[in-house]
Amino acid sequence: MTVKEYLLELKKYSQYDFSEYSDNSIQRRLLKILEEHELDMNKLLEMTKNNPAFVENLVNEITVNTTEFYRDTDVWIEYALSFLDKIKIKKVINIWHAGSSSGQEVYSNLILLDAYGYLNKSNIIATDINQVVIDEAKKGEYRLSTNLRNIEQFQKDIDKSINGDHLLKTIDFKKYFSESVTNDRLEIKQFLKKVPLFIKHDLVKEKLPYEVKFDIIFCRNVLIYFNTSLQSRILKMFHDRLNNGGMLVLGSHEGVSGFVKTRFVKRGNFFAKNNIFHLKY
Amino acid sequence: MIGNSYRAIIIGGSAGSFSVVSKILSKVKPGFSIPIIICLHRLKHVRSGLVEGINLKSQIKVKEPFDKEKIMNGSAYIAPSNYHMFIEFDNTIALSTEAVYNHSRPSIDYTFSSAANVYRNKCIGILLTGANKDGANGMKDIHTMGGYTIIQDPVTCDIKTMPMAAMQLFTPDKVMNPDQISDFLNTLNND
Numbered sequence: 001m002t003v004k005e006y007l008l009e010l011k012k013y014s015q016y017d018f019s020e021y022s023d024n025s026i027q028r029r030l031l032k033i034l035e036e037h038e039l040d041m042n043k044l045l046e047m048t049k050n051n052p053a054f055v056e057n058l059v060n061e062i063t064v065n066t067t068e069f070y071r072d073t074d075v076w077i078e079y080a081l082s083f084l085d086k087i088k089i090k091k092v093i094n095i096w097h098a099g100s101s102s103g104q105e106v107y108s109n110l111i112l113l114d115a116y117g118y119l120n121k122s123n124i125i126a127t128d129i130n131q132v133v134i135d136e137a138k139k140g141e142y143r144l145s146t147n148l149r150n151i152e153q154f155q156k157d158i159d160k161s162i163n164g165d166h167l168l169k170t171i172d173f174k175k176y177f178s179e180s181v182t183n184d185r186l187e188i189k190q191f192l193k194k195v196p197l198f199i200k201h202d203l204v205k206e207k208l209p210y211e212v213k214f215d216i217i218f219c220r221n222v223l224i225y226f227n228t229s230l231q232s233r234i235l236k237m238f239h240d241r242l243n244n245g246g247m248l249v250l251g252s253h254e255g256v257s258g259f260v261k262t263r264f265v266k267r268g269n270f271f272a273k274n275n276i277f278h279l280k281y
Numbered sequence: 282m283i284g285n286s287y288r289a290i291i292i293g294g295s296a297g298s299f300s301v302v303s304k305i306l307s308k309v310k311p312g313f314s315i316p317i318i319i320c321l322h323r324l325k326h327v328r329s330g331l332v333e334g335i336n337l338k339s340q341i342k343v344k345e346p347f348d349k350e351k352i353m354n355g356s357a358y359i360a361p362s363n364y365h366m367f368i369e370f371d372n373t374i375a376l377s378t379e380a381v382y383n384h385s386r387p388s389i390d391y392t393f394s395s396a397a398n399v400y401r402n403k404c405i406g407i408l409l410t411g412a413n414k415d416g417a418n419g420m421k422d423i424h425t426m427g428g429y430t431i432i433q434d435p436v437t438c439d440i441k442t443m444p445m446a447a448m449q450l451f452t453p454d455k456v457m458n459p460d461q462i463s464d465f466l467n468t469l470n471n472d
Binding site for chain 2: 025028064071073074157224225254257
């Protein structure tokens, strides 16, 4: 049985559809799992059919769950300067973190929203296909050593790249989490943790269970694991879900290919919903 | 074994390799057409500057690819910071943010092993100076698949851990200093 054939079986026997994930990357990850668990394809299929807990674990291992605070600091600085600086008069801000993993980017964003005084007018939905990482995100507890380094790097880069006074330079990051060196733990404070709605959601298969339109959608380094036709479908859905003038934030080396290019205008690291063409699809 | 038309040249390196890569690219003939795919360990928070630095002297255009970008003749690609870079069977580049491997992202082993699978005996692997053993297994994969392997002469390395680790796994086709590497590349049948 090939990996492709297995994925069709998985789709049949579970709620998960990885059949349009990027061939080689899913193959690599699945073969690695087989090796680590000392399974062959037949055994894998048998466990997939009979053991739902195994399937959940498999999904956790197939999906890539790396995330960090303020990955690509320049993107976050640009987000502040070209978006947060300009929406003071907006009454409500709707934000979707799609594929939010264990939540570090969600909290990166929440810290900025609070610093700008926008927290009370922000609705934040954070979704991921993987229940394990959703639970981690809700918990908001991270390893102090690695995560604090990323936050400190962001502070350094703010000071380096912004001349003169700016709100970003005044942020007291320590206000948002507690630190325990002995337990190597950084814990997000409750007042931030309670703000976002973390829900398990499969971008590929499910409609988001809320009808709202978003001002900004973060979906960073998620689409790289999909094949191009699935990418296009998801990008169209994002386009549909954005308010006019809304922004999509992708990973810094993800490409937007094909006709989707005409639906978004690239501005720096951001893709703005293109209002020139109101095409139906 | 030399002269059959190679589809790609894969270069990996860590500590001290930036100047070596820069030197090699400054000495290849303008119009050198075989794609050059480079994976260097680099600081993850320094996203810009590296490719600009290499481009200052390079005879061919060096870029940090986007995910699913087609590999073109006459171009060089360098793994963007904080992403793994894989070569795919449709001759495109795939980027991934999966966990660090050998303490590295990008991991040279990942790039080299995927290239070995795709290009088999139609690629040349070049492993340069470095302070870590990442890259040794990937070079061995290129060797096993019949690709041509060149390791930077350890006496010319800032740190020889990486080339030595590879040489413990297999015997490379050539051990060369940086000048010899660029001279060698310029002799390749470049059609």
